[in-house]
């Protein structure tokens with residue numbers, strides 16, 4: 001039997017995942033989010049975001065059937081969530097603070113909910129680690145660099161696994177086949193030497209090749225790709241075009257369900273920071289590149305990467321994606 005690393009792999013409970021764009025969240029919530037195949041309630045109490053499994057311990061109704069209200073005796077802005085079915089009330093730590101039908105009676109220990117271990121804001125997104133994280137948050141050296149201007153692609157949802165999507169963005173041999181309409185050069189099929197290095201849950205690769213300029217002109221130039229992948233599904237990809245500037249693409253992936261993944265893609269470019277580029281053009285171009293990947297990824301029968309050795313065939317050009325499989329194997333072994 002083949003063992004798959006897919007969007008419901010239990011090791012993912014110990015990793016950070018993006019779950020929402022902060023700019024899209026109006027008010028305190030509750031907002032329903034989906035992660036690793038389960039539903040969660042996301043809400044804000046004071047300055048703190050909380051994520052609770054979206055299932056009331058009483059009769060398992062979704063907590064998002066109810067709403068937020070100021071907690072009893074709480075400080076300004078502190079909220080509790082009241083289930084819509086029988087009105088049980090939970091604070092931001094998941095503690096059940098009121099069972100209306102019991103009056104002043106006892107609150108059973110099983111009425112409390114264990115919240116997500118860590119919820120934080122970064123890169124304009126809410127990030128969640130359901131259990132204590134073993135993998136650090138991804139880092140982006142250019143994020144606060146004033147030479148780079150930010151453009152966010154519209155959030156997309158693909159019918160593919162997050163590991164598959166990440167694997168595809170790490171892959172350096174598919175450009176002259178999948179991407180003939182955008183970045184692929186049909187005459188640049190052979191993948192040259194590149195280096196791969198690993199530091200625990202982060203690995204890097206540097207690859208030099210030929211590619212079309214990102215301005216859509218179709219001009220082929222020398223390009224250096226620097227990949228920095230943080231387990232399980234996060235990628236910083238720096239593309240250096242020499243005198244034509246640099247672009248850093250960020251790919252952060254939310255494993256929504258066994259079959260679906262949300263993609264938060266950002267484009268940091270030097271040309272735009274210098275006032276030369278059109279952000280919408282960059283967004284349209286990256287969307288067109290992604291559409292070429294999506295067509296093939298959504299046709300895969302299995303929505304994960306195999307952990308069982310021997311199922312795939314690797315060649316020298318695949319060293320980046322082989323390293324990715326090693327990282328996922330190590331992660332899977334922790335669970």
Ligand code: FES
Pocket residue numbers: 056057058059060061083084085086087088
């Ligand atoms: S199901 Fe939530 S209070 Fe009864």
Ligand SMILES: [Fe+2]
Pocket residue numbers: 168169174178179289293
């Ligand atoms: Fe691609």
